[in-house]
């Protein structure tokens with residue numbers, strides 16, 4: 509079978525390797541599509557400590573080709589969204605039966621189980637409530653996905669901030685109440701002017717400006733800039749969720765201010781398998797039922813022999829880019 513191997517930074521090679529053997533609890537899945545994840549771009553650009561070659565690809569969907577002798581949950585022919593840790597840019601992958609969930613009849617290239625699981629967990633742990641005011645800083649793929657999930661929770665107002673006009677336009681079309689172009693407006697000023705003070709006596713003697721702001725704010729950029737402001741856009745005792753991928757270098761946050769305002773700070777990067785799978789189950793339910801529609805978020809498609817191009821466009825992020833996926837087999 510064909511498999512894309514990242515030999516060196518910027519250099520994918522398509523190699524012929526044996527189809528994986530499966531154990532009694534495994535499935536052999538014929539890969540339909542594998543998304544390119546922002547967290548893999550540092551391997552492609554060489555900003556990684558890992559040794560090459562690397563086999564990236566963990567956002568996989570496909571069709572069950574064969575099942576191990578102890579597998580009872582899936583049968584050959586089942587369409588599934590799966591979680592693997594690597595080598596998704598291949599014609600076949602092996603996966604444990606527990607890490608595959610039904611994709612029913614949804615388009616497999618949109619059965620992005622892993623990133624949707626991540627966004628579901630972000631929104632669940634943030635505990636967005638009915639009628640909440642919400643801020644989302646960053647309207648790329650993950651920001652737009654978080655926006656769609658937040659809207660399912662029934663918020664009052666959702667403010668989306670970004671520095672790209674087309675990203676803000678898309679956020680508006682998805683359902684953002686108010687978009688904020690941070691090149692022209694202050695996130696903090698707009699949010700403070702459009703949220704109410706918490707009821708008198710809730711916090712005793714605090715500044716009026718700390719009583720206004722979002723109930724929940726999501727930072728989805730992964731860069732330093734918004735970390736200075738996102739706490740000020742959040743009300744006293746509100747929640748700040750760090751969704752962005754803040755790897756490489758250190759970051760500064762105004763901790764004294766966050767501390768004074770008793771903000772609940774949530775680091776929403778999940779590593780535990782049980783949490784990932786819980787989010788994946790919820791995410792696949794939302795996708796297969798049509799409650800969550802992400803057809804507008806997958807903007808670029810490539811073939812297996814074009815994996816390098818898929819990564820390059822994800823690095824370059826031209827106007828209109830949100831998510832690249834590599835379409836590998838017949839659906």
Ligand SMILES: [Zn+2]
Pocket residue numbers: 545546547566567622623
């Ligand atoms: Zn991912």
